[in-house]
Amino acid sequence: MKSLRHNTIYLVGANSLQVALGLIFSIFLARYFEQKEAFGKYQQLFVIINFLVSFSSGIPMGLSYFFGTYLDYTSRIKIYKRFWWSMFFLALGLGGILFLFNTILADFFQNNYFREYSILFCGLLTLKIINSYYLQYYLTRGKLQFYFVVIITEFVLTIILVIAISLFNLQIKDILTGLILISLTKLIVFGSNSLLVFKIKGPIILSKKEFEYILPMIAISMASLLTIYTDKFMISSILNPESFAEYQVGAFSIPFIGIITGSVVTALIPALAKLKSEGDIHEIKIQLRNATKKTSLFLVPILIYCILLGPHLITALYTETYKNSGYIFQLYTASYLLTVIAFSAVMNAIGLQKWVLLNTILNLSLNVILNLILIPKYGNFGAVYATLASTYLGYFLPIHLLRKQISANFLEYFPIRFYSKILLLSTVLALFILYLMNHYYLNKWFAFIMAVPFYFIILIIAADKSILDKNQVINRIKKIGRK
Incomplete structure (x- = not known):
């Protein structure tokens, strides 16, 4: 019971920090950019990133399910490797697809940032998807306290980035580079504390049973996400980034x-x-x-x-x-x-x-x-x-x-x-x-x-x-x- 209570405290704390961080960064950039169009273009990048990170959440959720389903220690340990590598390949795949189709995205959203900063955009997307694996990893390992400390570190680094943006008048390329460095730092810290993922022997892809469980979850998640994001996608295609900035804030x-x-x-x-x-x-x-x-x-x-x-x-x-x-x-x-x-x-x-x-x-x-x-x-x-x-x-x-x-x-x-x-x-x-x-x-x-x-x-x-x-x-x- 004590472990459950502590996990809940750390989980709520980590989620609250991330929500607060997202809101603070959004408010700051809305005030920082002189034109709505620039803010709208930036927000469109993150609508795609957040959409695909949420879409990928079926894999780490499946990790939690099978951790509870597999009763023996060996089976439980082995799933960490399969789920991590599956998340890794999915992240690379999605990042690669968006890189190849960056021109289509730029035309659809009327946003040249997708084309001009395609490498930075796809790199940030890939890192964020991989990092989203670690919440369920540390939850099942009983190490949410460590996860919470990493989120605090991310919060502090992002505030430092906000200060740097103000002091040095950083532009979109610099902001995306800063966010990539923060995400890369998270991945290095997470990875150094989860070497178990690489040491375990065994297959690196999901089993048929695991895939059959995750596939419907991803389908439901996709349908739900499209319902949530439909208005944002359609405003971007029918109107313009300036209108999107106004809508996204509201x-x-x-x-x-x-x-x-x-x-x-x-x-x-x-x-x-x-x-x-x-x-x-x-x-x-x-x-x-x-x-x-x-x-x-x-x-x-x-x-x-x-x-x-x-x-x-x-x-x-x-x-x-x-x-x-x-x-x-x-x-x-x-x-x-x-x-x-x-x-x-x-x-x-x-x-x-x-x-x-x-x-x-x-x-x-x-x-x-x-x-x-x-x-x-x-x-x-x-x-x-x-x-x-x-x-x-x-x-x-x-x-x-x-x-x-x-x-x-x-x-x-x-x-x-x-x-x-x-x-x-x-x-x-x-x-x-x-x-x-x-x-x-x-x-x-x-x-x-x-x-x-x-x-x-x-x-x-x-x-x-x-x-x-x-x-x-x-x-x-x-x-x-x-x-």
């Missing part, structure tokens, strides 16, 4: 969403899977309803605050140059209001995995069609309208499937009264803060200062005591465990 996924929903899902999936195998449908409804109440309590106030004060928050960080991004941020955040229900996680837990993939493909298709129709007419806002429409239309199939699979109507697991209470309280208090800012012409940073007291006031007023009661939560978990 289409910002609030880190707290993933942290809160991820924490709830982690606890929910094994409980629901156990209840489904026992046929206890009634308890599934209770667990899903309680999880939705928890997520609503912690997530809805954040969403409402960002929706109502979005322009102030964005312009405080990115300056008035990105004022339109603030309005995009308001609309984009509204697409998360029903993420309080972990539909995909619940469907996976009760045996509807194939429907998750089908629903993702349907959402992707709808998103592409709507983007093609709306972006030429409404520009950046057309992409937001498409995201909103496809997101909410995508909830109909999961709601229908849950009604058939566990005989649960939507309102049986969606606490409408509790959700409405949180929504109303958050809206009233956020509007009051907005009124103060607009009426008294307060500094935009006041929106950030008031965010913390706003959040805790809502939690104190709206919290159902049973949600936060640790003893009740523990007793319910024990009850499930005894069944």
Whole structure:
């Protein structure tokens, strides 16, 4: 238990540092580049990098799965070599493909950086994909403390790079070179502490069983990623890098969403899977309803605050140059209001995995069609309208499937009264803060200062005591465990 607790602390710490680092670097460069076009071109490079790093995540996730599946020590140790070399070859392959097709990318994104800095771009992509292997490696080896130290080092080196950019007026080529040196340093440090990967004897490619497990994961990951990135890709091809810069700043996924929903899902999936195998449908409804109440309590106030004060928050960080991004941020955040229900996680837990993939493909298709129709007419806002429409239309199939699979109507697991209470309280208090800012012409940073007291006031007023009661939560978990 102690090891699990410590791993969680280090994992949350490392992820939080990386999210903070990405945000700091993005804000700095948006202010550093005098023109939106330069910032937009830079951001497009990293949209491709982040997309392919996420696409490659199926391999390290498979490492964790088979580490738990293989019970003998020898089998567990040997998989490190196979998975590392598979990740290495995938990274080289993707980097090589992009290098060969850099001209096509440059034309598609209307971005000469893909062609002019193709070697630097592909080198950085390759290093980032390889480095993404090491989270699961150190997690399974019980060495997340070392991983956390490396992430801290990366954070410090990147801040030094930020200072160097300011002092020496560095350009894109220099910035990419600096990022490559940081990624290479990470790889050297990781590699020197994981020589086990190279010392083990045995094959260097995945077994048939391992490949058959990873392939569907990559397919689902690809479909999900394309759904997330469709608007960004289509804005890049239909509009221009300047529009992309404006959209990218506004289409910002609030880190707290993933942290809160991820924490709830982690606890929910094994409980629901156990209840489904026992046929206890009634308890599934209770667990899903309680999880939705928890997520609503912690997530809805954040969403409402960002929706109502979005322009102030964005312009405080990115300056008035990105004022339109603030309005995009308001609309984009509204697409998360029903993420309080972990539909995909619940469907996976009760045996509807194939429907998750089908629903993702349907959402992707709808998103592409709507983007093609709306972006030429409404520009950046057309992409937001498409995201909103496809997101909410995508909830109909999961709601229908849950009604058939566990005989649960939507309102049986969606606490409408509790959700409405949180929504109303958050809206009233956020509007009051907005009124103060607009009426008294307060500094935009006041929106950030008031965010913390706003959040805790809502939690104190709206919290159902049973949600936060640790003893009740523990007793319910024990009850499930005894069944």
